[in-house]
Amino acid sequence: MKIQNITIKDIAKALDLSYSTVSRALKGSYKISEPVRNKVIAYANEHNYRPNLLAQSLKNKNSRCIGVVLCNIPNSFFAEVISGIESVAYTKNYLVIITQSHESYEREIQALENLTWRSIDGLLISLSTETSDCSHIAALHAKGLPVVFFDRVSEDFKTHLVKADNEGGAYDLTNHLLHQGYRRIAQITSPAHLSITQERIAGYKKALSEAGQPIDESLIKYCEHGGMLFEEIETAVSELFDSGNPPDAIFAASDRLTLGTLSILKKMGKSIPGDIGMAGFSNFSEPELFEPALTTIKQPAFEMGKTAAELLIQLIESKRPVTEFEKKVFPTELKARASTNRKISVAY
Amino acid sequence: MKIQNITIKDIAKALDLSYSTVSRALKGSYKISEPVRNKVIAYANEHNYRPNLLAQSLKNKNSRCIGVVLCNIPNSFFAEVISGIESVAYTKNYLVIITQSHESYEREIQALENLTWRSIDGLLISLSTETSDCSHIAALHAKGLPVVFFDRVSEDFKTHLVKADNEGGAYDLTNHLLHQGYRRIAQITSPAHLSITQERIAGYKKALSEAGQPIDESLIKYCEHGGMLFEEIETAVSELFDSGNPPDAIFAASDRLTLGTLSILKKMGKSIPGDIGMAGFSNFSEPELFEPALTTIKQPAFEMGKTAAELLIQLIESKRPVTEFEKKVFPTELKARASTNRKISVAY
DNA sequence: TTTATCTGGGCAAACGTGTGCACAGATTAA
DNA sequence: TTAATCTGTGCACACGTTTGCCCAGATAAA
Numbered sequence: 001m002k003i004q005n006i007t008i009k010d011i012a013k014a015l016d017l018s019y020s021t022v023s024r025a026l027k028g029s030y031k032i033s034e035p036v037r038n039k040v041i042a043y044a045n046e047h048n049y050r051p052n053l054l055a056q057s058l059k060n061k062n063s064r065c066i067g068v069v070l071c072n073i074p075n076s077f078f079a080e081v082i083s084g085i086e087s088v089a090y091t092k093n094y095l096v097i098i099t100q101s102h103e104s105y106e107r108e109i110q111a112l113e114n115l116t117w118r119s120i121d122g123l124l125i126s127l128s129t130e131t132s133d134c135s136h137i138a139a140l141h142a143k144g145l146p147v148v149f150f151d152r153v154s155e156d157f158k159t160h161l162v163k164a165d166n167e168g169g170a171y172d173l174t175n176h177l178l179h180q181g182y183r184r185i186a187q188i189t190s191p192a193h194l195s196i197t198q199e200r201i202a203g204y205k206k207a208l209s210e211a212g213q214p215i216d217e218s219l220i221k222y223c224e225h226g227g228m229l230f231e232e233i234e235t236a237v238s239e240l241f242d243s244g245n246p247p248d249a250i251f252a253a254s255d256r257l258t259l260g261t262l263s264i265l266k267k268m269g270k271s272i273p274g275d276i277g278m279a280g281f282s283n284f285s286e287p288e289l290f291e292p293a294l295t296t297i298k299q300p301a302f303e304m305g306k307t308a309a310e311l312l313i314q315l316i317e318s319k320r321p322v323t324e325f326e327k328k329v330f331p332t333e334l335k336a337r338a339s340t341n342r343k344i345s346v347a348y
Numbered sequence: 349m350k351i352q353n354i355t356i357k358d359i360a361k362a363l364d365l366s367y368s369t370v371s372r373a374l375k376g377s378y379k380i381s382e383p384v385r386n387k388v389i390a391y392a393n394e395h396n397y398r399p400n401l402l403a404q405s406l407k408n409k410n411s412r413c414i415g416v417v418l419c420n421i422p423n424s425f426f427a428e429v430i431s432g433i434e435s436v437a438y439t440k441n442y443l444v445i446i447t448q449s450h451e452s453y454e455r456e457i458q459a460l461e462n463l464t465w466r467s468i469d470g471l472l473i474s475l476s477t478e479t480s481d482c483s484h485i486a487a488l489h490a491k492g493l494p495v496v497f498f499d500r501v502s503e504d505f506k507t508h509l510v511k512a513d514n515e516g517g518a519y520d521l522t523n524h525l526l527h528q529g530y531r532r533i534a535q536i537t538s539p540a541h542l543s544i545t546q547e548r549i550a551g552y553k554k555a556l557s558e559a560g561q562p563i564d565e566s567l568i569k570y571c572e573h574g575g576m577l578f579e580e581i582e583t584a585v586s587e588l589f590d591s592g593n594p595p596d597a598i599f600a601a602s603d604r605l606t607l608g609t610l611s612i613l614k615k616m617g618k619s620i621p622g623d624i625g626m627a628g629f630s631n632f633s634e635p636e637l638f639e640p641a642l643t644t645i646k647q648p649a650f651e652m653g654k655t656a657a658e659l660l661i662q663l664i665e666s667k668r669p670v671t672e673f674e675k676k677v678f679p680t681e682l683k684a685r686a687s688t689n690r691k692i693s694v695a696y
Numbered sequence: 697t698t699t700a701t702c703t704g705g706g707c708a709a710a711c712g713t714g715t716g717c718a719c720a721g722a723t724t725a726a
Numbered sequence: 727t728t729a730a731t732c733t734g735t736g737c738a739c740a741c742g743t744t745t746g747c748c749c750a751g752a753t754a755a756a
Contacts, residue, residue: 007711019713019737020713020714021735023712023714023715024735031733031734031735032734032735033733033735036734036735050465052713054402054405054406054411055406055714056714058406058712059713059740060713073430073431074633076422079427083420083421083448086448095462095466097443100431117401118401118443259634259637262634285607286610288611289607289614289638291637291641292639356743356744357742357743365705365706366707367706367707367744368706368708368743368744368745369704369705369706371742371744379704380705381703381705384704399742400743402741402742402743403711403741403743404742405743406712406741406743407745408711
């Protein structure tokens with residue numbers, strides 16, 4: 001921007017002081033006499049002095065920016081996470097730069113390059129569905145860039161992790177479906193290499209096992225693009241129904257998959273929850289407005305964003321290298337609604 | 349970031365050249381001989397040289413960042429706008445910094461201060477509901493900051509405007525409701541001082557007038573916070589129904605108002621579209637999933653973001669001061685669905 | 697041969713801050 | 727009175743780039 005702001009030099013000239021005196025008076029760092037300091041501060045306030053962040057960053061090799069890489073912004077879950085991140089960054093005076101990977105490994109790498117080129121002090125990242133190898137992130141981390149994983153995490157290297165209790169959420173939801181009398185419960189989910197997928201499948205299988213139900217791997221459908229392509233959800237659903245032994249309930253493992261599946265079931269004319277039960281992970285704000293009102297597992301997205309940002313800033317501002325890392329796991333919340341309400345509570 | 353990148357100085361030392369020669373060779377700007385230039389470029393590529401953007405910005409007084417101020421990210425409309433902005437910025441190599449006003453005038457000012465402090469090259473802004481006076485933006489514009497308004501625009505000063513055809517959209521929707529046989533059509537809308545509100549009311553009134561219907565100002569309810577407070581929507585709805593002469597259809601003027609109103613009507617046990625017709629401006633991705641499937645006016649949000657970003661970058665990169673400004677108006681799209689389907693087409 | 701022009705490249709200052717060092721004057725200790 | 731210490735301030739360089747100006751050597755013109 002071409003807007004001319006007042007600089008330290010201007011103040012120095014006006015008060016007939018050296019640059020360094022002004023700088024030190026403003027920072028309050030060094031031995032500057034009271035009268036001089038007050039004079040400088042008064043002048044600075046009066047003329048609305050704002051230090052030039054670019055110059056400070058160049059000098060100090062920090063930028064007070066944190067970079068965020070996530071899949072895409074319109075997704076309800078991530079939109080809420082962003083709000084959480086911003087709420088912390090705002091008070092700590094960091095700027096948040098958001099980039100989207102659009103579930104693509106290549107774009108994730110580009111986003112990361114762009115961010116590091118722009119000088120960020122730290123990175124918050126949720127892996128894209130295509131990402132199975134984290135060496136691009138590990139390399140930055142090894143060079144000293146503080147990193148916090150959230151949501152879709154990796155344990156390829158040690159750092160703070162912030163995630164939902166995906167296993168617990170999937171367990172709760174599967175149990176709920178079982179209690180409602182559903183028996184052949186399918187899961188439509190993200191690629192198998194993602195942490196969230198593994199955990200959500202683990203919870204699902206755990207609930208089934210505990211209930212003495214068989215586990216049928218053909219009921220688990222992986223969408224390689226996490227539902228970015230509508231057709232992959234369609235394929236998954238039709239495979240389930242064309243199998244000769246269709247499910248009586250579907251559990252979708254993400255926001256997009258949930259909405260996509262619901263949409264397809266309605267198009268197929270399935271009656272929910274009669275013909276088939278339907279539920280999923282979703283942070284959409286008004287799931288009760290759907291037909292039928294949708295049973296969801298909701299993640300505390302805002303809190304997760306907040307915590308991730310707090311941990312990251314703590315990492316950035318730590319004087320000593322941090323060696324003890326935290327793994328924050330947030331409970332999920334099951335909201336049972338009409339879409340799984342068979343009104344038959346079966347004992348087993 | 350503490351990551352040490354290779355600098356021009358490193359290249360200069362390695363090749364035994366001066367800094368300036370290296371700089372000029374890389375920029376391709378000045379008289380540098382072929383062999384020297386090639387040598388420099390080869391070395392730079394080999395060692396993965398990236399110019400330090402902070403230093404460049406400091407020197408050139410531009411930052412290759414554009415600032416965006418909007419109400420809030422989780423809103424479907426704005427989330428799509430952001431995607432549009434990013435798609436352009438990405439190819440033109442600008443970074444997008446998104447800030448939220450949360451519909452507050454004060455936070456809008458803070459966001460703006462933060463952005464300018466951070467050095468942005470241009471600004472995209474959609475006014476908060478509380479903003480009636482644009483002098484804070486005009487001041488920046490007067491200082492030379494390129495500004496493009498989108499969505500909620502102001503004509504306080506001359507610049508590019510990007511908006512939807514709000515009047516046309518409201519006209520179409522009102523007409524649709526009239527054709528469906530609704531007669532007492534209410535509008536729940538944003539504060540009266542906003543451009544979008546005025547236009548949406550104008551279209552609504554125009555359709556009513558043309559149909560020979562009376563205009564009842566008591567059917568227009570303004571939500572001072574644009575629906576950020578759920579209670580204000582509740583108040584608006586209950587006032588409509590408690591008036592003794594309730595509406596037979598409600599037209600909500602924004603994403604949040606639409607979802608909020610629908611939610612309240614359902615809680616009240618109203619039958620839609622029987623008791624009351626319901627429709628609104630909304631960019632939610634799957635309105636057909638609602639109960640009932642929701643009639644919407646959809647704005648081309650992605651296109652709007654794209655165009656706004658293009659105009660802004662054009663402004664930023666223009667050599668001469670621009671004096672001719674454009675006003676881009678995008679058509680909206682009416683999607684009639686069950687929530688307004690009375691199945692009685694009344695001639696009038 | 698001398699002078700003017702061109703070509704390629706280096707010097708150094710600048711953008712706005714931060715900071716190690718030096719130094720003048722005042723105070724204290726010997 | 728002299729030496730040691732403390733206090734407050736200024737000088738100058740650094741961060742990484744960019745750019746106006748200058749200059750050495752080569753070439754062309756006179």
